[in-house]
Amino acid sequence: MKILILGISGRTGRLVAEEVLKRGHKVSGIARDPARVNVTGAEIVQGTPYEIETVRKAIDGCDAVVSTLSLFPATQGLFSRVKTPLDFMSVSIKNCLTLMKERGIKRIVVMTALGVGDSRMEVPGFFRILIKISNIGHAYADHNRQEKLREESGLDWSILRPVMLTDKNMELSVIHNLKRDRPLKSAVSRNAVAHFMLDCIEKGEFIGQKPGLSKS
Numbered sequence: 001m002k003i004l005i006l007g008i009s010g011r012t013g014r015l016v017a018e019e020v021l022k023r024g025h026k027v028s029g030i031a032r033d034p035a036r037v038n039v040t041g042a043e044i045v046q047g048t049p050y051e052i053e054t055v056r057k058a059i060d061g062c063d064a065v066v067s068t069l070s071l072f073p074a075t076q077g078l079f080s081r082v083k084t085p086l087d088f089m090s091v092s093i094k095n096c097l098t099l100m101k102e103r104g105i106k107r108i109v110v111m112t113a114l115g116v117g118d119s120r121m122e123v124p125g126f127f128r129i130l131i132k133i134s135n136i137g138h139a140y141a142d143h144n145r146q147e148k149l150r151e152e153s154g155l156d157w158s159i160l161r162p163v164m165l166t167d168k169n170m171e172l173s174v175i176h177n178l179k180r181d182r183p184l185k186s187a188v189s190r191n192a193v194a195h196f197m198l199d200c201i202e203k204g205e206f207i208g209q210k211p212g213l214s215k216s
């Protein structure tokens with residue numbers, strides 16, 4: 001199986017790519033500077049998923065898509081000027097969905113965040129205020145747009161909504177609250193989410209569903 005990973009140059013996307021390769025699959029990705037993608041064995045197309053022709057090159061021969069796209073690079077503060085287009089994620093996903101339909105690719109697993117869409121009341125009140133007063137609001141607005149696009153796509157989508165991501169990547173345990181029947185913890189490791197995303201593809205789990213994720 002060959003998987004296109006949108007966001008492969010990010011901290012979570014890189015971990016997804018490494019896990020895909022460990023499990024014997026192939027990886028395709030997109031990066032403005034391929035030399036900065038430190039994933040041995042990945043096929044990298046130079047550019048951005050905001051451009052449909054770049055996605056067309058990267059998705060060639062793929063069987064599924066994973067997205068860990070974000071509006072914010074690691075160095076960008078929550079109150080600094082947003083350098084990324086405010087519709088970066090939704091336009092990139094729209095490009096991907098268009099090409100998936102053209103190529104007959106059905107499976108897509110996307111990471112957004114707890115608090116997006118109908119999970120808004122599952123995050124603490126102070127965080128809902130932070131969304132309103134900081135640049136996080138731009139990210140959540142675009143997550144809402146991209147979630148709607150996937151839900152209307154007719155494809156086999158899964159939307160994963162993790163709580164705060166950490167770099168404690170030895171922690172691989174994950175719980176989900178798909179039925180809103182259990183409280184989530186405040187954090188989950190990026191590596192745990194990466195494993196969970198690939199499990200969803202390999203096992204065909206959570207199709208048409210939007211589980212919240214945290215460590216157990």
